[in-house]
Amino acid sequence: MKRKSNPPNILLIAVDSLRRDYLSCYGYGKKTSPHIDAFAEEATLFEDTISAHIPTTSAYASMLTGRDCFGTEVVALRHRGGLTEKVTTLPEILADKGYSTLSVGFKGNPASRGFENYVEFPSWGDWSERPLRKAELLNDAFLPELEQMEAADKPWFALLRHMDPHAPYLPPAPYDRMFYGGDPCEPGNTSMDPVRSFEPFAGFHLSWLPPGITDRMYVDAQYEGAIAYMDACIAVILERLRGLGALDNTIVVINGDHGETLYEHECWYDHHGLYDPTLVVPLIVRYPKKLPTGRRVSGFNQHKDLVPTLLDLAGLKTDLRFDGRSLMGLVKGKKTSFESEIYITECTWMRKHGWRTPEWKLIVALEPDFHFKPEIELYNLVEDPLENRNVAKKHPDVVAHLRGRMEAHIAGREKQTGIRNPMETQGAWHGTMTTERFETSQEAYETLRIGDAAMAKRLQAESRK
Numbered sequence: 001m002k003r004k005s006n007p008p009n010i011l012l013i014a015v016d017s018l019r020r021d022y023l024s025c026y027g028y029g030k031k032t033s034p035h036i037d038a039f040a041e042e043a044t045l046f047e048d049t050i051s052a053h054i055p056t057t058s059a060y061a062s063m064l065t066g067r068d069c070f071g072t073e074v075v076a077l078r079h080r081g082g083l084t085e086k087v088t089t090l091p092e093i094l095a096d097k098g099y100s101t102l103s104v105g106f107k108g109n110p111a112s113r114g115f116e117n118y119v120e121f122p123s124w125g126d127w128s129e130r131p132l133r134k135a136e137l138l139n140d141a142f143l144p145e146l147e148q149m150e151a152a153d154k155p156w157f158a159l160l161r162h163m164d165p166h167a168p169y170l171p172p173a174p175y176d177r178m179f180y181g182g183d184p185c186e187p188g189n190t191s192m193d194p195v196r197s198f199e200p201f202a203g204f205h206l207s208w209l210p211p212g213i214t215d216r217m218y219v220d221a222q223y224e225g226a227i228a229y230m231d232a233c234i235a236v237i238l239e240r241l242r243g244l245g246a247l248d249n250t251i252v253v254i255n256g257d258h259g260e261t262l263y264e265h266e267c268w269y270d271h272h273g274l275y276d277p278t279l280v281v282p283l284i285v286r287y288p289k290k291l292p293t294g295r296r297v298s299g300f301n302q303h304k305d306l307v308p309t310l311l312d313l314a315g316l317k318t319d320l321r322f323d324g325r326s327l328m329g330l331v332k333g334k335k336t337s338f339e340s341e342i343y344i345t346e347c348t349w350m351r352k353h354g355w356r357t358p359e360w361k362l363i364v365a366l367e368p369d370f371h372f373k374p375e376i377e378l379y380n381l382v383e384d385p386l387e388n389r390n391v392a393k394k395h396p397d398v399v400a401h402l403r404g405r406m407e408a409h410i411a412g413r414e415k416q417t418g419i420r421n422p423m424e425t426q427g428a429w430h431g432t433m434t435t436e437r438f439e440t441s442q443e444a445y446e447t448l449r450i451g452d453a454a455m456a457k458r459l460q461a462e463s464r465k
Ligand SMILES: [Zn+2]
Pocket: 016, 017, 055, 056, 057, 257, 258, 271
């Protein structure tokens, strides 16, 4: 039995590739997340959470250390070596406070350093292996561990990395048809032609999509269905916690490492490109002892704020320094927003950085990209929230102003941390052995390939070396 004096358990459901705007509790027009919606009614929902350092490795590194990319020194999926010893991870902090710590589905990544126990579950497969019951397999791995941890006289911390909204999107019935009633191979529909002709990704996507697919709306509906399927499986976890009498003594967080671009921006069912579908993530925290229920909190925050928030909620003190701050400042209304101007980075399929303000987004390429996009992109997020009109040429003054603010921020963080911007020093970030840096978009286009689903799995595994 648990002692009453124990600090609360922490359950961090950190879903890979979950975009905020596809959850019904964040206003999506279809009912994709009824159980998460109900959970949010008992929780505090944050409306403006940004994943500043996409994709997976760099985002989780920030989420699990309370640091930005200058603190974690991680910007690339295929980060070389381990996480710097200068930082302490959340499981390391909590182990020191007497917690047992468990990672489900995130073994071997530099960002997942410091867990006592790692369990894995299968989360990849192609069309011939459909459906992929990723979230049920996660539950099969996690629930026995949960019962054991709950039976011991120790608080526990568990990280769950759900993979359902990460391609391949192959949810089981009825979710594969929940949001789609048409013919995926409808004759005459040409909407999937550009996906087929984008050689770097075509092999991978065609390995898990229905043979002969022509209708892009079918793929979007699989993403929606994967969320709805995962949502039902997350309900099983929450009900088990409730049944064990542990729910109210557990801080439960639903977050995403980054979002996902579906058909937008020619990024094709992946999470590269510094556009809002990939940068904006959900964050919902349930802990009725200290957090209001059914409250929606606006104001910008980032992954680096999560660790200070969890320690604050759990009543745990540490001498460690973080780049983020406890979100209780926003919840209590002491602050209306944290930094609203944010340095954003990506370094997996393209190497770019930028500066996001509530009104503008500047994206600057550090080398030519495989989409043949312009070196500088500028979007007015108020007038053009879908980021379809690059106005960099029309507003050179705004570009210069934002660039100056971004460069001042970089210089400031370099001075504070005593390192060079990891965006400049990562090296061989793209995982190819033939070049350090692409000189042209054509070279990048001809070099970068995902391959098929098995290759994609290996690519992710390579990020663990
Ligand atoms: Zn990810």
